[in-house]
Amino acid sequence: MKTPLYTALVHHAEGNHQSFHVPGHHNGDVFFDEARTLFESILKIDVTELTGLDDLHEPSGVIKEAQDLTSELYGTKESFFLVNGSTVGNLAMILSVCGPGDVLLVQRNCHKSVFHAVELSGAQPVFLTPEVDDALDVPTHVLQKTVQDAILKHPSAKGLMLTYPNYYGHAVNLQPVIAEAHKHDIPVLVDEAHGAHFILGRPFPQPALEAGADAVVQSAHKTLPAMTMGSYLHLNSGRINRDRLKHYVTVLQSSSPSYPIMASLDLARAYAEEIIKSHRITKIEKGINEIKEHFFKIKGLEIVEPADPGVRQDPLKLCVRSLHGHSGYELKSIFEANGVHPELADEKQVLFILPLEGKSRLTPELIRKIEKGIDHWPAAKQSRSRIELPIEKITTLPFEKSVLSSLKKEAVPLSRAAGRISAEQVIPYPPGIPLIMAGERITEESISQLSRLIDLNVHIQGGVHLEDKQITVYIEEE
Structure with a gap:
């Protein structure tokens, strides 16, 4: 499997070059001794824009080749590496379609970076109230009818900003919503931070790109094996000005991008591509189900699935709830006290993000310890009302x-x-x-x-x- 950027960095590290350039650790030669053992291997590829290692902001060599391979895998017009997380992608997407006073249709349960982008652009946000799942009591998706009504009220909208899937892995068929926006030539921007692995196909939900989204940002570091802050930004149509998008990607990203993060994006793409080409997805699905079976065995817990039959659950997301009245925060503390660290908790449940592969498993001994913790941890008495969102589906x-x-x-x-x-x-x-x-x-x-x-x-x-x-x-x- 080709890994052009990573391979170039390895060849450079093996060349025993003398470093008289930034960064200041000089290939790890200058470093705090107590941390050297842990850091030294990665420091050898933590370099700068040296000859043969290309330039993220004007790629023409190994970085361009790595980005082109990513574009080929995801089937896009063009793909960009992001070293400042999906936040940069959300900012760039919105700034590329909106200016001061422009209307942007925004799903209300978007990430904070979306609202920061609205603020920076000077756009006028029109909020689309999502549905709430009856089982988990969390906001999920926006209805096609809501989008239709919003466009009727705001036909000059410059874009539609969606989150897919939500943080809990809830995904729906985006095609009707995207088609509705495209009827009016409104580009659809999707924050698919938690869906970079959807490209692997079933049992995972359909990628937003396949549903017709015009631009999509993905956090490769969330579910693919990329380093933290490593993300992809995909351009998928001519409804968005490519040069304007590229301009904002350049403006917003560091002028000293991390080569280890970029290399990990190259490797994450190769990892996903290798799974597809080796037909390993069935084995991966089996491994995910084995991990879930361990959670099923924990007495005092229930697994919570979305109630809406139109919502697909990403298999990598697992929600559990206490049967003894613990809040999600209390339950999270019980897990953490036994060395098991979930992704997040809310008032009612705990969310786990399962690995695509790996050795993480709950042993029988660990299951017994968690059960003991659930039995002995007193549940605080508290009122838990349902989440309340605006009754109006369209608000400003x-x-x-x-x-x-x-x-x-x-x-x-x-x-x-x-x-x-x-x-x-x-x-x-x-x-x-x-x-x-x-x-x-x-x-x-x-x-x-x-x-x-x-x-x-x-x-x-x-x-x-x-x-x-x-x-x-x-x-x-x-």
Whole structure:
């Protein structure tokens, strides 16, 4: 299997070259001795744009060849390597289609980077309220009818921004929604951060690219064996200006991109390609099911699947819930106390991301320890209401940014925040989806959920006064 960038880096490392260039560790020659053993092998390929190693921002050699192989695998017009994560891809996609005042249709449960992109572009967001799964009580997908109505109200929209799958691995048939947007020549942008492995085919859901999305960003580091921050950005149609997209990819990415991260993207693509060509997917599916069987054996747990028959569950995502009344956060602590680290927890359940391959398994002894923890860990008494999203399927912010920028701010107790306009983002992390967005009117439901999360000591980004149970809002009247 070809790995042009990785192979070039290995040949360079084996050449015993003298380093009189950045980075400052000089091929690992200058380094903190206590960490040398752990780092030294990767430092040998942590180089810069040397002769023969190409340039990410104007690729013409091994990086271009590696990106072209990625494009060939995913069937795109062009694919780009991202070393600053899918965040950069979301920013670049939105900036490439939107300018100040342009309307962008946005799925409300998108990642925070999408809303940062909206802010940077100056676009006017129109939020599309997703459906909520009855079993897991998490937002999933946007209905075709919602998209139809949004386009009817905003026919001049410059783009439709979707998340697929959601963080919990819930996927739906995107083709009707994408076709609806394309009827009006509206490009569809998809944050497929958790779906880079969908290219492997069944049992995994259909990739957004195959469904017709115009541009897609994927976090190769989430489910393929790439290093953290390694992502792909795919261009799939002429509805998006390629030069404008490339411009923003260059502007937003580091001018000193990490060669180890880029090499891992080259290897992750080769890994996926090798699975397909060797017809190994059946064996992989069997291994995933074996891991799940270990979780099935844990007494006191139940596996939670989406209730909507139209939603497909990514086999790599596994949600478990306590049968003894523990919150997801308490259950996560029980697992972590036994050396098992999940991806995230919410009020009701714990989410695990399973490996495509590897040796991770729950031994009988470990299962017994987890069962003992579930039996002996007292479940806190707490109210757990359902997630509340806007009743309206299509919503907008009450004021434009130019108006908000002229208003003063104040911190108020959460008990008096409902009805006020938030002046800050409040983002439980993970999953990084804003609970309250800056510029939106705060509801009683969001305050109730936020109060519960604070009481559960959930990690929240934003909200500088939340530890005092206060939130910053705009002063609308003097």
